[in-house]
Amino acid sequence: MLSASMPVASARVTATRMARSRLTGSLVFDFAIDHTLHRMVRSSYPTLRRTVSIGSATGLTMISARRTARAVGTLMLAGFFLYGIGTSIAATASPSALLTTGAVMMLLNSVAVVAVGALMLPVLRPHAAAVAVGYLATRIFEGAFLAVGAIALLAGFGNINFLAYNIAMAGLGVGSLFFCVALYRSRLVPRFLAVWGFVGYASFAAGCFLELSEVAGAGLVASVPGGLFEIFFAIWLIARGFASTAAIAVTAPA
Known part of the structure; x- marks a missing residue:
């Protein structure tokens, strides 16, 4: 939380840093989620592909x-x-x-x-x-x-x-x-x-x-x-x- 006695310039700098920190944290979290989902899809793809190919082969x-x-x-x-x-x-x-x-x-x-x-x-x-x-x-x-x-x-x-x-x-x-x-x-x-x-x-x-x-x-x-x-x-x-x-x-x- 910003202090009321903090100079205006310092307050602006602090607010900017906090905003950047939040943005960076959000980007890291989003990247982690995307990476996890991507790995899950890749790991399940061979099984899905094998199931579809077997079903097609047997009719x-x-x-x-x-x-x-x-x-x-x-x-x-x-x-x-x-x-x-x-x-x-x-x-x-x-x-x-x-x-x-x-x-x-x-x-x-x-x-x-x-x-x-x-x-x-x-x-x-x-x-x-x-x-x-x-x-x-x-x-x-x-x-x-x-x-x-x-x-x-x-x-x-x-x-x-x-x-x-x-x-x-x-x-x-x-x-x-x-x-x-x-x-x-x-x-x-x-x-x-x-x-x-x-x-x-x-x-x-x-x-x-x-x-x-x-x-x-x-x-x-x-x-x-x-x-x-x-x-x-x-x-x-x-x-x-x-x-x-x-x-x-x-x-x-x-």
């Missing part, structure tokens, strides 16, 4: 990952009911339009299962590229053999349909083991689901191999854990979707 965003999850879940449920109802119709109908309807539903299931593999490809690829391709191949294998079985059933060769079905399901069971391992490691879904799926598919594959070895009824009993998993997994994807890692692939290498 996945939060919205597209959510839609993909819903589509996969819907197709899995649709395939489950299409094949189940189609098989029941075709197995009990005589050669007629009803038999054709059942076979067509079974063929539509083949389309659905292949579509599931195709939709999962961009989701799995950032986490396990080989497994992503392998899972698509597994679904194509399954769909092809189930389609052969449907056509054979339509032509009156029920024994070929039986063989084709068990070969398809055995292949699905074995191929999906790697799929479940990838789900477990990537945490795209809760790990208990991945473990459940692994056990279910292993049981499913074992049952189908036993059926092919003429152990009647083994496939039906062994399919229960895997069948329940696929239903629950599909509902989970529709209701909850994948974890956020599916949207920006944060587990991909930097």
Whole structure:
């Protein structure tokens, strides 16, 4: 504070110095803030750039990952009911339009299962590229053999349909083991689901191999854990979707 007894000239000099001091302090403070903000932006830029580049490379965003999850879940449920109802119709109908309807539903299931593999490809690829391709191949294998079985059933060769079905399901069971391992490691879904799926598919594959070895009824009993998993997994994807890692692939290498 300026003294009342201070000469006018001295007071002016003192006031000028105080003003300069305040201005200098303000400039130093502003510089410190700007420097800190600049460093924060620079440090976060590589992460932001990596996130954007990964999202562009995989073609996945939060919205597209959510839609993909819903589509996969819907197709899995649709395939489950299409094949189940189609098989029941075709197995009990005589050669007629009803038999054709059942076979067509079974063929539509083949389309659905292949579509599931195709939709999962961009989701799995950032986490396990080989497994992503392998899972698509597994679904194509399954769909092809189930389609052969449907056509054979339509032509009156029920024994070929039986063989084709068990070969398809055995292949699905074995191929999906790697799929479940990838789900477990990537945490795209809760790990208990991945473990459940692994056990279910292993049981499913074992049952189908036993059926092919003429152990009647083994496939039906062994399919229960895997069948329940696929239903629950599909509902989970529709209701909850994948974890956020599916949207920006944060587990991909930097």
